[in-house]
Amino acid sequence: MKRLLLIALLGSAFPALADRLPMPANAPTSFTTECSSCHIAYQPALLQAADWRKLMAGLGDHFGSDATVDQKTGQEIGAFLERHAGSASRVGNAGNPPRITQTARFIRKHDEIPAKYWRDPRVKSAANCEACHPDAAKGSYSEHDISIRELRE
Amino acid sequence: MRAIPAVALLLASLACHAETPQQIRQIYVAEASSQQAGFTPSAKRGEAFFRQRFANNDKMPACTSCHTDSPLNAGEHAVTGKSIKPLAVAANPNRLSDPAKVEKWFGRNCKEVVGRACTPAEKADFVTFLSEVR
Numbered sequence: 001m002k003r004l005l006l007i008a009l010l011g012s013a014f015p016a017l018a019d020r021l022p023m024p025a026n027a028p029t030s031f032t033t034e035c036s037s038c039h040i041a042y043q044p045a046l047l048q049a050a051d052w053r054k055l056m057a058g059l060g061d062h063f064g065s066d067a068t069v070d071q072k073t074g075q076e077i078g079a080f081l082e083r084h085a086g087s088a089s090r091v092g093n094a095g096n097p098p099r100i101t102q103t104a105r106f107i108r109k110h111d112e113i114p115a116k117y118w119r120d121p122r123v124k125s126a127a128n129c130e131a132c133h134p135d136a137a138k139g140s141y142s143e144h145d146i147s148i149r150e151l152r153e
Numbered sequence: 154m155r156a157i158p159a160v161a162l163l164l165a166s167l168a169c170h171a172e173t174p175q176q177i178r179q180i181y182v183a184e185a186s187s188q189q190a191g192f193t194p195s196a197k198r199g200e201a202f203f204r205q206r207f208a209n210n211d212k213m214p215a216c217t218s219c220h221t222d223s224p225l226n227a228g229e230h231a232v233t234g235k236s237i238k239p240l241a242v243a244a245n246p247n248r249l250s251d252p253a254k255v256e257k258w259f260g261r262n263c264k265e266v267v268g269r270a271c272t273p274a275e276k277a278d279f280v281t282f283l284s285e286v287r
Contacts, residue, residue, distance in 0.1 A: 039233040064212075064232075066261045128234035 021045050022139040024084045030073045031080050039127055040137040042100060044084035048091045051098035052081040058097055101126040117151060174242050174249035174284035181280055184273035192274060199282025202275055209268030216266065224283055241286045249284060
């Protein structure tokens with residue numbers, strides 16, 4: 001009985017741990033301002049280093065937008081992202097161009113979301129983390145904080 | 154021709170510190186005047202440009218696609234849903250205070266929405282509209 005309780009406790013504790021992706025404290029200002037002008041500044045742990053490198057090399061056509069930065073800023077942001085990137089085995093590949101939403105971890109974490117929610121006008125895009133995770137910018141992706149009531153479990 | 158070094162000098166001197174909307178407007182007016190004698194900026198033309206629909210980008214055909222029908226309102230990125238603070242100086246005093254930032258966003262958004270670089274005259278009109286709209 002005790003063992004069951006322990007398993008249940010562990011089971012409830014681990015997802016909560018995995019759903020916190022705090023922003024590293026040493027994030028350069030260039031990262032915070034440049035990367036949060038059109039979407040939240042996604043935490044470096046959401047992609048593996050090789051995918052961040054690929055993404056930073058293609059800012060001229062960043063999902064249809066010109067997101068170029070000067071060379072010094074690009075190096076600063078790239079170094080920060082790669083230093084704090086997620087481990088390849090945990091995150092998985094992000095495709096080409098790299099998309100956080102195509103990583104194995106993102107797909108696994110969202111596999112129970114019915115397709116109609118992705119099209120919901122409140123959500124708009126899978127890139128809009130804050131539509132469901134109000135504290136996403138602070139690194140909180142907990143299932144308990146989902147702001148769309150129908151999706152809260 | 155004499156205006157070009159003057160504009161370059163003005164831009165260089167303004168590059169590093171906070172400026173007023175009037176000073177930023179002046180940068181673009183000087184540049185437009187050097188191409189078009191007697192140019193005067195117009196908030197009305199700026200507003201028309203703000204509302205104009207361009208056949209370049211389905212998701213964001215006009216400035217209003219993200220910035221709403223009034224620059225006094227907060228907007229929302231048409232693709233990502235990220236909230237955008239108002240463009241009008243009257244609603245957001247931080248607007249038009251950093252020439253490099255203004256130039257960066259004209260660069261990105263003109264390319265993306267208009268489909269080409271905006272002219273100095275268009276920028277002068279637009280900045281005039283944003284600083285005067287109440």
